[in-house]
Amino acid sequence: MSALCRTEWRAVGTTCAAAVTADSPDERNAQAALSAAQDEVAACERELSRFDPASDLSRLNAAGGRWAPVGRRLLETLRLALEAREDTGGRFDPTVLPALVAAGYERSFELLEERPAAAPPDWRAGAAIELDERGGRARLEPGAAVDLGGIGKGYAAGRALDSMLAASSDLAGGLVDLGGDIAVAGASPEGGPWLVAVADPRHPGQTLAVLALDAGGVATSGRDARRFGPGRSLHHLIDPETGESALAGPLTVTVVAPDPATAEVHATTLAIAGPAEAEAHVAARSPLAALYVPQIGPAIPLGELPVVTQRLVVKAA
Amino acid sequence: MQRIWIVVLSVWAMLAIVAVLAWSSRPATPLPSTVVQTAVVKGSGGKQPLVVLKAPVHATTATSATVRP
Numbered sequence: 466m467s468a469l470c471r472t473e474w475r476a477v478g479t480t481c482a483a484a485v486t487a488d489s490p491d492e493r494n495a496q497a498a499l500s501a502a503q504d505e506v507a508a509c510e511r512e513l514s515r516f517d518p519a520s521d522l523s524r525l526n527a528a529g530g531r532w533a534p535v536g537r538r539l540l541e542t543l544r545l546a547l548e549a550r551e552d553t554g555g556r557f558d559p560t561v562l563p564a565l566v567a568a569g570y571e572r573s574f575e576l577l578e579e580r581p582a583a584a585p586p587d588w589r590a591g592a593a594i595e596l597d598e599r600g601g602r603a604r605l606e607p608g609a610a611v612d613l614g615g616i617g618k619g620y621a622a623g624r625a626l627d628s629m630l631a632a633s634s635d636l637a638g639g640l641v642d643l644g645g646d647i648a649v650a651g652a653s654p655e656g657g658p659w660l661v662a663v664a665d666p667r668h669p670g671q672t673l674a675v676l677a678l679d680a681g682g683v684a685t686s687g688r689d690a691r692r693f694g695p696g697r698s699l700h701h702l703i704d705p706e707t708g709e710s711a712l713a714g715p716l717t718v719t720v721v722a723p724d725p726a727t728a729e730v731h732a733t734t735l736a737i738a739g740p741a742e743a744e745a746h747v748a749a750r751s752p753l754a755a756l757y758v759p760q761i762g763p764a765i766p767l768g769e770l771p772v773v774t775q776r777l778v779v780k781a782a
Numbered sequence: 783m784q785r786i787w788i789v790v791l792s793v794w795a796m797l798a799i800v801a802v803l804a805w806s807s808r809p810a811t812p813l814p815s816t817v818v819q820t821a822v823v824k825g826s827g828g829k830q831p832l833v834v835l836k837a838p839v840h841a842t843t844a845t846s847a848t849v850r851p
Contacts, residue, residue, distance in 0.1 A: 479846050482841065484840060484841075618846075640841055642841040642843075644846040645843045645844045646843075646846075647843055653840060659840050659841070660839045660840050661839060661840065661841050661842070662839040662841070662842040663842070663843055663844075664842050664843065664844035666844075666845070683843045685844055717844075717845050719843055
C-alpha cells in the first residue's frame with residue numbers, strides 16, 4: 466500500500482481536488498506534482514473561462530468575427546469541440562452561448578422566475594469556428610459566441626493529471642477532480658483501481674454506484690441542480706435543435722470515457738437524449754459507458770460500466 | 783412411462799433455462815474487499831435504508847452547480 470497525498474482548492478467556479486499515489490516516502494515530489502496540477506488548472510482557466518473578461522475565450526467572443534490571438538489550450542479545446550460537434554451530429558455544440566444567455570444562465574438567480582426564456586430570434590446552431598493553429602489565432606462567425614464550460618473543465622482535468630504525473634517519476638498514480646469532472650491514471654493508494662462514486666440525484670448525500678477506473682475520465686451532466694422559469698421547467702441544458710432548454714433527457718447521466726473531455730462531451734449530449742437514443746449513442750461509441758438516471762424510474766447502465774457496487778433495491782416480503 | 787418422460791423433459795428444460803441465464807449474465811467485477819454494498823428495503827411506506835456503509839471512494843462525480851461570474 467502506498468501513501469496518498471491530496472490537496473483541495475477553489476478554481477473554475479468549483480471545488481477542485483488532486484491526489485497522487487506516492488511510492489517514495491519523500492513527500493516533496495508528491496507536493497510538487499500537486500502544485501503542477503493546480504498551476505495547469507489555473508492556466509486553463511486563464512484561456513477558457515467565459516466569466517473572466519481578460520481570458521482568451523472572452524476576447525475571442527468579443528472580437529466581432531475578426532481573428533483573435535488565442536493560446537494553445539484554447540485552440541486545442543476548440544478543435545476538440547468541433548470534432549465533438551461533428552461526431553454527435555450537432556447534438557453537442559459549443560456555439561449555444563447566445564441561447565444559454567437568453568435562457569437566463571447569466572442573470573441573477575432570484576430574477577429568473579420573472580421572464581420565460583426563449584431562444585434569441587436570430588440564433589442558429591452550428592456557427593462557424595475557424596482555427597489557425599500555426600498562427601495561434603481563431604475566428605468566430607459574426608454574431609456567434611462560444612461556451613466551453615463543460616468540455617473546458619474536462620480538458621483541464623486531463624491536462625492537470627498529465628502535468629501532475631509528468632512532474633515526478635515517483636508517482637504510481639493520480640486523480641484530478643474538478644467539481645465532478647474526474648481524470649485518473651495508474652494505481653490508487655490501495656493498489657487497485659481508483660474508486661469514483663456517482664452521486665444519487667434523488668437522495669443528496671447518497672451514492673448511486675461506485676465505479677472502478679484504472680485510467681480515463683468521468684463526467685456527469687443533468688438537470689438536477691438549478692432550475693428556473695415557469696414551473697421550474699427551464700435549465701441550462703440547451704437543445705441545439707431548438708435553442709431552448711431541452712425537454713427530453715434524464716435527471717442526470719454519468720459517462721465514463723478514455724479521457725474527461727470526451728466524457729464531458731458525451732455527458733452533455735446524453736443529457737438531452739431519451740433512453741433509447743442514449744442507448745444507441747453509447748452502443749455506437751465503444752468504449753463509452755454511462756449510467757443514465759431517468760427523471761422517473763431506476764438508473765440504467767449503458768455499455769460496459771465498471772460498476773463495483775451499487776445500491777440494491779429489494780422488495781419487502 | 784409418459785410421466786417419466788414429462789419429468790425428464792422438465793428437468794432438461796429447467797437446466798437449459800439455467801444455462802441460458804448463466805451464459806447471458808455478465809461476470810461481475812470482483813468487489814474490492816473494502817467496498818460494501820448498500821441494501822435498501824422497499825416497503826409500503828417508501829424506501830427504508832437497511833445497511834448504509836460508506837465505500838472508500840476517492841472522488842464523487844455529480845452535476846456541478848451553475849457557475850456564476
